[in-house]
Amino acid sequence: MRYLALATDYDGTLAHRGEVDEATFAALARLRESARKVVLVTGRELDELTKVCPRLDLFDRVVAENGALLYRPAWLESKVLAERPPESFVEALRARGVTPISVGRVVVATWRPHETTIAEVIRDSGLDLQIVLNKRAVMVLPAGVTKASGLVSALEEIGVSPSDVVAVGDAENDLDFMALCGCSAAVANALDVVKRQADIVTQNDHGPGVAEVIALLLDTDLVRARHCGE
Numbered sequence: 001m002r003y004l005a006l007a008t009d010y011d012g013t014l015a016h017r018g019e020v021d022e023a024t025f026a027a028l029a030r031l032r033e034s035a036r037k038v039v040l041v042t043g044r045e046l047d048e049l050t051k052v053c054p055r056l057d058l059f060d061r062v063v064a065e066n067g068a069l070l071y072r073p074a075w076l077e078s079k080v081l082a083e084r085p086p087e088s089f090v091e092a093l094r095a096r097g098v099t100p101i102s103v104g105r106v107v108v109a110t111w112r113p114h115e116t117t118i119a120e121v122i123r124d125s126g127l128d129l130q131i132v133l134n135k136r137a138v139m140v141l142p143a144g145v146t147k148a149s150g151l152v153s154a155l156e157e158i159g160v161s162p163s164d165v166v167a168v169g170d171a172e173n174d175l176d177f178m179a180l181c182g183c184s185a186a187v188a189n190a191l192d193v194v195k196r197q198a199d200i201v202t203q204n205d206h207g208p209g210v211a212e213v214i215a216l217l218l219d220t221d222l223v224r225a226r227h228c229g230e
Contacts, residue, residue: 002221004164005037005060007151007177008210010044010053012135012170013187016206018052024207027214028058034218039063039154039165041147041177043134045104046071046078060158066132066139066173067150068106070157081153082106082142085129089140092121108140134173135191148176166217166228168210170194183228185213199228 008014014024028038040059042049043066049056056062062071070079084106093101093108096117102109110118115131115138122129122140132139132146155162167174167181170190175197178184186198187209195201200222202209222228 001036002164002223003036003166003183003217005039005155005158005160006031006166006168006214006217007039007041007154007181008168009147009170009174010040010042010049012189012206013168013174014040014207014210015053020053020055021207024211025055025058027211028055030218031214032058036217037061037158037160039151039158041151041154041167041169041174042066043107043109043132043137043139043147043173045102045107045109061154063147063150063154065104065107066134066141067146067148068141069104070150070153072157078105079153080105081150082145084108085127085140085142089121089125089127089129092125093118096121106141106145110138112136112138114138132173134171139173146176147173148180151177151180166213166222168213183222185209 014020037060039061041063046064056073068082098114128143129140130143162180163182165181166183167178168185169178170187184198185200186195187202187205189205202212204212
C-alpha cells in the first residue's frame with residue numbers, strides 16, 4: 001500500500017455550502033476500513049466545525065484554525081499549537097472599522113476587503129503575525145502557522161510520513177499542505193492556481209470529487225496518477 005492517509009480540506013472541498021453529503025461520508029468510511037488514516041485540515045474554528053459536520057468521528061485527527069489547533073475526535077481532546085494574538089490587536093482592528101471579527105482559540109478572522117487595514121495594524125503593532133487568504137476569508141495567525149505545519153503535527157501523532165499522504169484542496173490556503181504531501185488533488189471547483197499545482201484534478205466538484213479520489217486510491221493506490229510517487 002503506497003499511500004497510507006488522506007488529508008482533505010473542508011469548505012469548498014469536502015463540503016459544499018458547509019455540508020457534506022452522505023455519499024461522501026460513506027466514501028470516507030470505506031477509506032478508514034482499508035486501514036488508511038483520514039485527517040481533516042480546515043480553516044474553521046472547532047466549535048463551528050462540530051456544529052456543521054456531524055461525522056468528525058470519521059477522522060483520525062482534525063487540524064482546525066488553519067493549522068493552529070489539533071483535535072483528536074476519538075478522545076474529544078484538543079491541543080492549541082500556537083499563541084493567540086493579544087486582545088489589544090483585536091481591539092485595534094475594531095477601532096479601524098474591521099468588522100465582523102471572529103476570534104478562535106488562536107485565529108482572528110474576517111472577510112475581504114479588510115486585508116489592507118489588517119496589514120497596517122500588524123505593521124504598526126510590531127507583532128509577528130501573518131495574513132492568510134482563503135477566497136473571501138481573511139485569517140490572521142502567528143507567523144509560520146499554516147495548514148502544513150498543523151498537518152505535520154497531526155501526522156506525527158498518527159505515525160504517518162507526509163510522503164505517504166494524499167492531499168485534497170480547493171483554495172489558496174491549501175497550497176502549502178498539498179505541496180507537503182506525496183500526492184495532491186484539486187477538486188473540479190478549485191481555483192486555477194490550485195489546479196496547476198495538483199497532481200490530479202477531479203472530474204467532480206466538492207465532496208463527490210473527494211469521493212472520486214478515494215475510489216482511485218482504493219482501486220489503484222494512485223499508481224498511475226500524474227507526478228504521484230515520482
